[in-house]
Amino acid sequence: MTRDFFRHARRRWYLYLVLLGIWTLAYIRVFFDATPRLPILFNVSGSLPYTMAIVNYRAQGIHRGDFVIYAFEGPAQAVFPGLHHQPFFKIVRGVAGDKVTVLGRRVYVNGEEVGLAKTHTSVKHIPLDPIADIVIPPSYFYVQGTGVDSFDSRYRINGLVPARAILGVVIPLF
Template sequence: MTLAETQSPTAFWSPARRRRYLVYAAVGIGLVSLSQLARWSDDHALLVNATTSLPNWAFMIDRQRVPVRGDFIFFEPPPGPLLARHFGARPQPFGKIVYGVAGDRVEQHGRLFSVNSRPVALAKPATRFGEPLALGPTGIIPRGCYFVGTPHRDSFDSRYAAIGWVCRPRIIGVGRAIL
């Protein structure tokens, strides 16, 4: 009689051996999952909007997608004294809506900004702390740049010179609202 003939098939899967194989399987599945998550996070991110300027507070960011009109866009604000005073030395990313894309015409009539003759934003003369706000750029939006804003009256966006056009090097990605 051989050893295989003396052991029953159920003896092979003893509780200790079953646990060991389940741990191996769980570790393997976990490693594959982490690998896929790491690959996903190279092109994606989750961001939380801490302001009331956008209607949603959680966004999934796609870093590879090229923004189009109407998209939520997230970007690094430019350095400057006005932003540093109000948002700190390293402000969090800003989230806005793309109102104008390359080739669109931005015009200003008084403090009203329009894109392709469609009114999009009214600029305030000063911050809520009384600091004067210089008006943002007008004319044809350059290639790789965007005019961004939100309907919120206190939104700090392209209607002000401190933000201006938002161009590719500053863009983090296009957001999709998830909450």
């Protein structure tokens, strides 16, 4: 019986190689960003120019410039209920103590412009207000994607991301 299995495995090695690859990717927690690069409503899950990354779920401390994956929460859940279980992949642009200011619709963190807040969503035309001026409190982060349609901390409805919502720090591969 065992001999038959090994004979079968030797002949069909390519099938077992695929299974081994899938198991390995699951074991090392590889994250795939399969978000289309053309935005539909918002480029919600991804909005960063990477398609594969390793997620460190046990990261100690989050710093400005880190890529993070976090669970969506906040007042926007009422408007976009389907996003509740959607993980977001963004870059940390502001940490506790940083000052967020808004002039018109231009958003700044510590005086550096980080983006322009749109007036409404692209498809459903839901009005969007920019985040209010604030000093980021402890255990909160200002996160942002690189796309103009990224749904991130530029908008009051999404706001700052609490540390409890961050699932891990992401190490982009490509």
